[in-house]
Amino acid sequence: xxxxxxxxxxxxxxxxxxxxxxxxxxxGSASYAAVAASFFxxxxxxxxxxxxxxxEYRALYEKFSIDLDGLEVADGPTFRWxxxxxxxxxxxxxxxxxxxxFETFLPKLPEAYRETPYVFLANIAPQLxxxxxxxxxxxxxxxxxxxxxxxxxxxDDLMExxxxxxxxVLNDSETREFTKETSLIKAARQILKWGPKYVVVKKGEHxxxxxxxxxxxxxxxxxxxxxxxxxxxxxxxxxxxxxxxAKHDRLDHDTLRRAVVYGSALASxxxxxxxxxxxxxxxxxxxxxxxxxxxxxxxxxxx
Amino acid sequence: xxxxxxxxxxxxxxxxxxxxxxxxxxxGSASYAAVAASFFxxxxxxxxxxxxxxxEYRALYEKFSIDLDGLEVADGPTFRWxxxxxxxxxxxxxxxxxxxxFETFLPKLPEAYRETPYVFLANIAPQLxxxxxxxxxxxxxxxxxxxxxxxxxxxDDLMExxxxxxxxVLNDSETREFTKETSLIKAARQILKWGPKYVVVKKGEHxxxxxxxxxxxxxxxxxxxxxxxxxxxxxxxxxxxxxxxAKHDRLDHDTLRRAVVYGSALASxxxxxxxxxxxxxxxxxxxxxxxxxxxxxxxxxxx
Numbered sequence: 001x002x003x004x005x006x007x008x009x010x011x012x013x014x015x016x017x018x019x020x021x022x023x024x025x026x027x028g029s030a031s032y033a034a035v036a037a038s039f040f041x042x043x044x045x046x047x048x049x050x051x052x053x054x055x056e057y058r059a060l061y062e063k064f065s066i067d068l069d070g071l072e073v074a075d076g077p078t079f080r081w082x083x084x085x086x087x088x089x090x091x092x093x094x095x096x097x098x099x100x101x102f103e104t105f106l107p108k109l110p111e112a113y114r115e116t117p118y119v120f121l122a123n124i125a126p127q128l129x130x131x132x133x134x135x136x137x138x139x140x141x142x143x144x145x146x147x148x149x150x151x152x153x154x155x156d157d158l159m160e161x162x163x164x165x166x167x168x169v170l171n172d173s174e175t176r177e178f179t180k181e182t183s184l185i186k187a188a189r190q191i192l193k194w195g196p197k198y199v200v201v202k203k204g205e206h207x208x209x210x211x212x213x214x215x216x217x218x219x220x221x222x223x224x225x226x227x228x229x230x231x232x233x234x235x236x237x238x239x240x241x242x243x244x245x246a247k248h249d250r251l252d253h254d255t256l257r258r259a260v261v262y263g264s265a266l267a268s269x270x271x272x273x274x275x276x277x278x279x280x281x282x283x284x285x286x287x288x289x290x291x292x293x294x295x296x297x298x299x300x301x302x303x
Numbered sequence: 304x305x306x307x308x309x310x311x312x313x314x315x316x317x318x319x320x321x322x323x324x325x326x327x328x329x330x331g332s333a334s335y336a337a338v339a340a341s342f343f344x345x346x347x348x349x350x351x352x353x354x355x356x357x358x359e360y361r362a363l364y365e366k367f368s369i370d371l372d373g374l375e376v377a378d379g380p381t382f383r384w385x386x387x388x389x390x391x392x393x394x395x396x397x398x399x400x401x402x403x404x405f406e407t408f409l410p411k412l413p414e415a416y417r418e419t420p421y422v423f424l425a426n427i428a429p430q431l432x433x434x435x436x437x438x439x440x441x442x443x444x445x446x447x448x449x450x451x452x453x454x455x456x457x458x459d460d461l462m463e464x465x466x467x468x469x470x471x472v473l474n475d476s477e478t479r480e481f482t483k484e485t486s487l488i489k490a491a492r493q494i495l496k497w498g499p500k501y502v503v504v505k506k507g508e509h510x511x512x513x514x515x516x517x518x519x520x521x522x523x524x525x526x527x528x529x530x531x532x533x534x535x536x537x538x539x540x541x542x543x544x545x546x547x548x549a550k551h552d553r554l555d556h557d558t559l560r561r562a563v564v565y566g567s568a569l570a571s572x573x574x575x576x577x578x579x580x581x582x583x584x585x586x587x588x589x590x591x592x593x594x595x596x597x598x599x600x601x602x603x604x605x606x
Contacts, residue, residue: 184526207509224486
C-alpha cells in the first residue's frame with residue numbers, strides 16, 4: 001500500500017473554551033493530519049519535538065502506526081501553543097506561542113522516506129515545506145496547507161511553493177486575503193493560475209469547496225450540535241483527504257470528491273473532543289457511517 | 304394542475320450598487336416569488352399597488368400567466384423601497400421606505416382563490432400573512448418567509464403564524480436572532496418545536512439547509528463570479544421551491560430536497576441582473592441545465 005509523507009508542526013497545546021481548559025495536550029498540524037490520515041494509509045512523519053515530549057504522545061503516534069524515523073528529538077522544550085475560543089467557538093485568540101526547538105528545525109528525511117509517493121505538507125512555514133519537498137525524489141501528488149501568517153509574512157516563499165504542489169488547502173478568509181478577491185470563485189481561479197491543479201477552500205460550518213480545471217465541488221459540513229474544540233479540524237481534513245487519495249492511488253475527479261468528503265468526516269469527528277481525544281476511539285465503521293450520512297444530507301437524486 | 308397562492312409585497316424598488324443604479328424597478332417579495340414560481344405552476348397573486356403602478360409591470364405579471372384578480376389597485380402611490388449594496392454585495396443598507404398604499408392593506412381573497420391548495424406567504428407582516436391564510440379553505444401545504452423586522456417588532460404574531468404553517472423560510476442571521484442560538488442546528492430544532500414541520504435556512508453564498516424531523520439536507524449555492532443585484536434572491540428561492548412542490552403535488556423528502564435545489568437555481572439566475580431582468584429571458588431549458596449543474600457540483604457517489 002502507498003504511504004503518505006506528512007510534515008508540519010508538533011506542539012503541546014493549551015486550549016481554553018468557555019466550558020473547559022486543558023494544558024499541554026498533543027497538538028500541531030502534523031499530529032492532527034497524521035492521525036487522521038492513518039485511518040487510510042501508513043504515515044511517515046517528519047517533525048521535531050523537544051526532550052520534554054511525553055512518552056505517552058509518542059506511544060499515541062505508534063498506536064496509529066505512524067512511522068517516527070523522521071521525528072527528530074532535539075535538546076530543549078517542545079513547541080508550545082496556547083489559545084482561547086470565544087463562546088461561539090468560531091473565533092480563536094492565540095494567547096502565546098513558544099517556538100522552542102522548532103526555531104532551528106531543518107527537516108531531514110530518512111532515506112526510506114524519500115520515495116513516498118504522496119505528500120502532505122501540513123501547516124508550517126512554506127520554506128520548511130519546500131525544504132521537505134526537495135528531498136522527495138518522485139512525488140506523485142502533493143497537498144499543502146497554509147495560513148494567514150505565511151500569506152502575510154512569507155508571501156514570496158508561498159508563491160514559490162505554489163508552483164511545486166498539486167493541491168493547496170486554505171480557509172475562506174485566507175483565500176480572500178491571499179488574492180484580494182471577495183468572490184471565492186474568482187479567488188480560487190486566481191490561485192489555480194499561480195500553480196496548483198486544485199484548490200480546496202475550507203469554510204468551517206459551511207463545508208468546503210474543491211476547485212480545479214473543469215471541476216467544482218461543494219461539500220457540506222456535518223451538522224454538529226456541540227463542538228468541544230475546533231483545534232486541528234482543518235489539519236484532520238487535509239490529512240484524511242491526502243490519506244484517502246494515497247490509499248486509492250487515483251486522482252480522477254470522483255476520487256477527489258470522495259476524498260474531500262472523507263476529509264470533512266474526519267474533521268467533524270475531531271471537533272467532538274479536545275486534542276485527538278475523539279480520533280483515539282474512532283473506528284473505520286464510524287467513518288463509513290458518517291460518510292453515508294454526508295451522502296444522505298447532500299444527495300438529491302437518489303435511485 | 305395545482306395552482307399556488309402567493310401574497311407579499313409589491314414595490315417599486317430603487318437599487319444602487321457600486322456599479323449601477325436603477326430607479327422604480329418592479330420589486331417586492333410577491334413579485335419575485337410569483338415570477339419564479341410561475342416556471343412551475345400557475346400563480347394566484349394577492350397584493351396591493353397604487354394608481355401609479357406602471358402598466359408595463361402589470362403586463363409583465365400577465366406574461367408569466369400570473370392571475371391578477373387578487374391584485375388590488377388603491378388610490379395613492381405604490382409601496383416604494385430603496386437600498387444600497389456595499390462593494391461586496393453582501394451588505395445591504397435600506398435608504399428609504401414609503402409604505403404608501405401598503406399602509407392600509409387588508410388582503411381580500413377573490414372567491415376563486417380560496418381553494419388554492421398550495422400557499423406561499425412571501426415576506427410581509429405576519430398579521431397580513433395570517434389574514435390571507437384565514438381565507439384559504441383547505442390548504443395542503445403552506446410555506447412562509449419572514450425577516451428580522453418582524454422578529455424584532457411583531458414576535459408574538461410570528462409565533463402564532465408558526466403554529467399554522469408547514470414550512471418557515473428565513474436567513475441564517477435571522478435564524479440565530481429569532482432563537483438566540485448560535486448553532487443553526489439547535490436554532491432550527493427550536494423553530495421546529497414552535498410549529499412548522501420544516502425549516503429552510505438560507506445562507507446566501509453558502510447555500511441553504513433544510514430541516515425536518517428525520518430530515519437534514521444541505522444544498523450548495525451556485526458559484527457565481529459576478530452578482531449584479533442580490534435583491535429578491537430569497538423570494539425567488541422560496542417562490543420556486545413552493546412552485547415545485549405544488550407542481551409535483553408530493554411532500555416526501557426527496558421531492559422537498561429537489562424543491563430546495565430548484566429554488567436555489569432560480570435564486571442564482573435572479574441575481575445575474577437587476578429586478579426581474581434575468582427571469583424575463585429564462586427558459587425551462589436553462590433551469591434544467593442549472594439543476595444538472597447543481598447535481599454535478601454536489602454529488603459524489605454517481606453511478
